[in-house]
Amino acid sequence: MRRAELRQAFLDVRKRSALICAPLKTEDYIPQPIEDVSPPKWHLGHTSWFYEAVFLEKYISGYKPFHPRFAFIFNSYYDSFGVRVDRPLRGTLSRPTIDEVMKFRTYVDEQMCGLIDTVQEDGWDAFCDLVILALNHEQQHQELLLTDLKFILACNPLRPAYLDNLDHLNLRVDVPKAKLIAFAGGVCEMGYTGNGFHYDNEGPAHRVYVNDFKLQNRLVTIGNIWHL
Numbered sequence: 691m692r693r694a695e696l697r698q699a700f701l702d703v704r705k706r707s708a709l710i711c712a713p714l715k716t717e718d719y720i721p722q723p724i725e726d727v728s729p730p731k732w733h734l735g736h737t738s739w740f741y742e743a744v745f746l747e748k749y750i751s752g753y754k755p756f757h758p759r760f761a762f763i764f765n766s767y768y769d770s771f772g773v774r775v776d777r778p779l780r781g782t783l784s785r786p787t788i789d790e791v792m793k794f795r796t797y798v799d800e801q802m803c804g805l806i807d808t809v810q811e812d813g814w815d816a817f818c819d820l821v822i823l824a825l826n827h828e829q830q831h832q833e834l835l836l837t838d839l840k841f842i843l844a845c846n847p848l849r850p851a852y853l854d855n856l857d858h859l860n861l862r863v864d865v866p867k868a869k870l871i872a873f874a875g876g877v878c879e880m881g882y883t884g885n886g887f888h889y890d891n892e893g894p895a896h897r898v899y900v901n902d903f904k905l906q907n908r909l910v911t912i913g914n915i916w917h918l
């Protein structure tokens with residue numbers, strides 16, 4: 691991947707995290723109803739801290755972090771990066787504000803774009819692979835953002851909706867009736883065998899025994915509850 695391509699991929703992923711949070715009110719960014727759920731504000735800060743810790747502090751000599759204590763607040767469980775706020779306490783932090791976290795994101799975006807444009811050519815391939823790993827990390831957090839938001843909003847007796855109006859999503863309402871299709875078990879191969887990005891725990895490919903199982907004939911959709 692070349693510089694312009696990586697820069698665009700980086701900006702696209704970063705923008706998506708903000709888009710996922712766009713429908714939220716300020717107060718929605720803070721709750722942590724159970725330990726396994728992290729506040730949206732924390733996800734947004736953590737995914738920015740990650741670039742500071744993995745790239746900016748290592749590649750830019752004399753790099754000045756956006757805030758000296760954000761590493762303590764937004765580290766998750768990476769021991770080599772130092773101590774951090776205990777996971778169950780993430781929802782107790784009213785500060786930094788979401789405005790500050792968004793400024794932190796902008797700062798990191800600018801610094802990262804500058805680094806992508808200037809990092810030395812002879813280290814490019816290793817750098818590029820690491821950025822792709824970091825983008826996959828942020829995309830994992832985007833999945834977490836959505837599941838955590840579902841939990842946060844569903845815990846509220848006022849039953850707030852993530853989006854009040856879903857018209858623009860053009861949800862399908864003509865989904866076929868769901869049915870389960872049976873598959874015979876046996877020895878199967880699992881694990882990644884391609885050349886593209888994959889996490890180390892997705893390989894090597896190996897054989898496993900799978901019991902008989904059933905799979906639904908279509909994806910789960912909220913389209914068929916649209917008229918309730």
Ligand SMILES: [Fe+2]
Nearest residue numbers: 736766827831
């Ligand atoms: Fe993470």
